[in-house]
Amino acid sequence: MSARARVVLQVLPLTAVLLAFFVVPILFVLAVSFFHYDDFGVVPAFSFENYADVLSEHLTLDLYLSTVRFAAIVWFFTLLIGFWVAYFLVFHVRNQLVAIGLFLVCTVPFWTSNIIRMISWLPLLGKEGLINRLLINMHLINRPLEFLLFSDFAVVVCYVHLFTIFMIVPLFNSMSRIDRALFEAAMDAGMSRLQTVLFVVVPLVKSGIVLGSIFVITLVMGDFYVVKVMSGGGHASVVSAMFDDISVLLFPHAAANAVFLIIIVLMMVGLILRAVDVRKELVDQR
Amino acid sequence: MLTATGKRPWTFYALAGFFALYVAFLYGPMLCIFILSFQGQGGALVFPMRGFGLYWFVDLFTQVRTGDVLGAISRSIPLALIVMTLTVVISVASGLAFRNRFRGSGILFYGAIASLVAPGLVLSIGIGLMFQLLGLPQHWYSSAVGAQLTSTLPFGLLIMFAVFGRFNRAYEEAARDLGAAPALILRLVVVPIILPGIIAVALFGFTLSYDEFARTLQTSGPTNTLPLEIWSMTTNVTSPALYALGTVTTAFSFIVIAISLTAIALIQRRRFGRTLATKPPVAAGGGAAGG
Numbered sequence: 001m002s003a004r005a006r007v008v009l010q011v012l013p014l015t016a017v018l019l020a021f022f023v024v025p026i027l028f029v030l031a032v033s034f035f036h037y038d039d040f041g042v043v044p045a046f047s048f049e050n051y052a053d054v055l056s057e058h059l060t061l062d063l064y065l066s067t068v069r070f071a072a073i074v075w076f077f078t079l080l081i082g083f084w085v086a087y088f089l090v091f092h093v094r095n096q097l098v099a100i101g102l103f104l105v106c107t108v109p110f111w112t113s114n115i116i117r118m119i120s121w122l123p124l125l126g127k128e129g130l131i132n133r134l135l136i137n138m139h140l141i142n143r144p145l146e147f148l149l150f151s152d153f154a155v156v157v158c159y160v161h162l163f164t165i166f167m168i169v170p171l172f173n174s175m176s177r178i179d180r181a182l183f184e185a186a187m188d189a190g191m192s193r194l195q196t197v198l199f200v201v202v203p204l205v206k207s208g209i210v211l212g213s214i215f216v217i218t219l220v221m222g223d224f225y226v227v228k229v230m231s232g233g234g235h236a237s238v239v240s241a242m243f244d245d246i247s248v249l250l251f252p253h254a255a256a257n258a259v260f261l262i263i264i265v266l267m268m269v270g271l272i273l274r275a276v277d278v279r280k281e282l283v284d285q286r
Numbered sequence: 287m288l289t290a291t292g293k294r295p296w297t298f299y300a301l302a303g304f305f306a307l308y309v310a311f312l313y314g315p316m317l318c319i320f321i322l323s324f325q326g327q328g329g330a331l332v333f334p335m336r337g338f339g340l341y342w343f344v345d346l347f348t349q350v351r352t353g354d355v356l357g358a359i360s361r362s363i364p365l366a367l368i369v370m371t372l373t374v375v376i377s378v379a380s381g382l383a384f385r386n387r388f389r390g391s392g393i394l395f396y397g398a399i400a401s402l403v404a405p406g407l408v409l410s411i412g413i414g415l416m417f418q419l420l421g422l423p424q425h426w427y428s429s430a431v432g433a434q435l436t437s438t439l440p441f442g443l444l445i446m447f448a449v450f451g452r453f454n455r456a457y458e459e460a461a462r463d464l465g466a467a468p469a470l471i472l473r474l475v476v477v478p479i480i481l482p483g484i485i486a487v488a489l490f491g492f493t494l495s496y497d498e499f500a501r502t503l504q505t506s507g508p509t510n511t512l513p514l515e516i517w518s519m520t521t522n523v524t525s526p527a528l529y530a531l532g533t534v535t536t537a538f539s540f541i542v543i544a545i546s547l548t549a550i551a552l553i554q555r556r557r558f559g560r561t562l563a564t565k566p567p568v569a570a571g572g573g574a575a576g577g
Contacts, residue, residue, distance in 0.1 A: 006468070010383035011394060013376040017439060018394070021432035022401040025412025032415055085308055088301040092294075102305070104547065109312055111493040112539040115516050116532040120315035123322055128332045130318065161311065173448070193297060214403060222405030225499065229520060239407050246411060246504070255415075258408040269403060 026262065033255035042251055050256035059241070060257075064264070067237045070152075070227075071220040074159040078216050079209065081160070082167025086208075087201070090175040091183075103172060110165045118158050118226055125149035125157070150232025158230045159220055166215035174208030175201070210276045214269055221265055316536065323529035331524065342530040353515050353522075355531060361426050362512035366496040368431055373438040373491030374484055381446025382476075385453075395443075402440035406500025409436055414504030424507035433501040438494045442487040449483030482550045489546040493539060 036045035054060050085106065093099040109117060124130045125148040132144040147153050178201065186196040202209075224240035236244075238261050245254035322329070326337015346355055384391060401409070413433050417424045424430075457479065461471045477484070499513040506514060512535060519528050 007383045007386075007388050010379040011388075011390075014380040014398065014439060014443070015394060017376065017432065017435050018397050018401055021413055022397070022404070022409065022436050025409060025416045026404075028416045028419065029408065029412040032419075081308060084301060084304055088305045092298045092301055105309060106312065108540070108543055109316070111489065111497075111543050112316075112536050113497040113513060113516065113532075115497075115499055115513055115520065116319070116536055117316060119520060119528065119532060120319040123318045123332045124315055126332055130333055133333065161315070164308075193295075214399075218403035218405075222403075222407065222500070224407055225517065239405055242407060242411070251411070251415065254411060258405075258411060261405060262408060265403070265405065266400070269400075 029255045029258050029262075032252055033259050035252040035255075037250065037252045042249075050252045053253060054256045054260060060260075063236060063238045063241055066235060067221055070155065070159065070237070071217050073156055074163065074220050075213060075216050077156070077160045078164045078167045079212070081164050082171055082212060083209075085164075086168050086171035086175050087197075089172060090178075103168075106165060106168055114162055115225065117162060118229060121154065121158055121161070121230070122149070125154055150230065150234060152231065152235065154230040155227055155235065158226050159223070162226070163216050163219050166219065167209075167212035170208040170211040170215075171205055172208075174205035178204050207276050210272055214272055217268060217272075218265055221261070221268075316532075319529040320533050320536070323526055323533040325526050329526040331526065331529075342526040343534070345525070346527045346530045346534070349527070353518060354510070355512075355515055358510050358512045358515035361509060362496055365426050365430060365434075365511060366492045368427065369434045369438055369495035370488050370491035372431070372435060373442045374488050376435075376439055377442025377446050377487050377491075378477075378480070378484060380443055381450055382472075384443070384447065385450050385455075398440040398443050401436040404436075406437070406498075407503060409433060410501050410504040413501075417505075424505060426502075426506045426509060426511055429505040429507065430502050430511065433505040434495045434498050437498065437501060438491045441490045441494065445483060445487050445490065446480075449480050449486075453479065482553050485546050485550050485553075489543065492542060496539065496542075 032042075033050055034046045034048070036043045036047050036049065089099050089103055089106075093102060122129070126132070127144045127146065127149065129149065131148060132141075135141045136144065182200055182204075183196060186200050191199065222239055224237060224243045227235055227237040227240045228243070238257065242254045242257050242261075245251070245257070318333075321335070322331070322333070323342055324338060324340070325335055325342065326339050327341050328336040329342060330336060380394075384395070410433060413429055414424065416422075417429050422428075453476075457475050458471055461475045466474070497513055498511075499517060502511050502514060503517075510518070516528075516531060516535070519531065
């Protein structure tokens, strides 16, 4: 077998799965977004009415603004936490086995159920939850804080809880590849600790930041269940509106919305990727 | 600041405190529902503990109103095993190919990334519509398997990138010089070297499938998988039975994680022992971290 034929065979299954379960389904979504629907059901058609509906609805813009706002806030906090957690593990923990152990401590929850991790905030944030109880017992507040659960606050806490790992892993990888001698050079050049972090570490972990940002932003943009549960139904996101659509079988409307969302998410990722060639950074590691 | 010995700077203590807070933030809530699931019959969704016992675990598996939990588990585990196997085979195969640039490698790579970051519910709807319009029956072992592969394969590929990034091709070339056929090189040289990475891919494949919610929502057919069962419970069940299910499924995940990580650690240790004075072993910590 020639080397060329071997490569074709090696990538064939991946290509087939991506075509059958990613590309073609997206084409089906695109097709259905042109279908017509009324009280009697969905009929194949080629009409732009669903797009006209989505574009003319006041709700659409609100949903996107709300979703993008969540993405921005969550991106900020996950980057802040992820950066310093990775920094601590890579540069401050001296024993490499300990560092890998602590890294795994951060990773383990990722391999468990997101929905369970989301629900696990209920006994903490609720009106009679642990945090309110604690604050009342400490006489810091008289009445329970209402904004803790079923609010934007709860949604953000939950997102940060679920998604910070997606910042930690790429940052940990990028930081591990930094040559320690650079720190001595920076110190010899008279840089302060903060300057070293800002002007030596940050530029060198750019690809890590980019990868992490793509993960976090797309995860928030694609979420529906955290918003649905943690906002107590008070808030919606682009995808949770889609979820409501399909639960009443409004597939064409949901499909038009989905096409918009895909275009916007792909544009965002494309913009981020223009900055850094992530594949080059990933493949040519050493 | 970064010397291997000597006094630690104040930043170490500040960041160590920060890290401890993060770990508490990560595990604290989970710990709460584990504790609350062991309440007595009068148990509620919040502290304080009302009684102590296994009441809600019994309730979870015997009550009809909490749904068919056992049935869901009996589908989710085989589903996870199928997805895991496919993920390992397909990721390793494409990982081997991606060691060199080939025509279309860029498109394939970005296609995989796109399928990973595409909103899960959109893919779920798309696959559901595809099966429906083509008149194909949907089952957890058909449509759901495909849907889940769209997230497990890209993860597997990224891990294989990390693994092969550290792979020394000299071993492979040596085997070729000795006259070994490609299949034999793969079996006797490549696979044993990348075994820790393969276990990491298997761990990702299994757990991502076992916990996948959005991609399974429209693709599991007439029966529920465990995450779908949990989802319907979050809206219907307001008793600690919900927490009991959380405890059961998380405990199961922990067992799977522990087995995988122990296997990786054992392989690394054996390798360390054997090649102590020669080369550093292939880093599997990085392999497990490759996502």
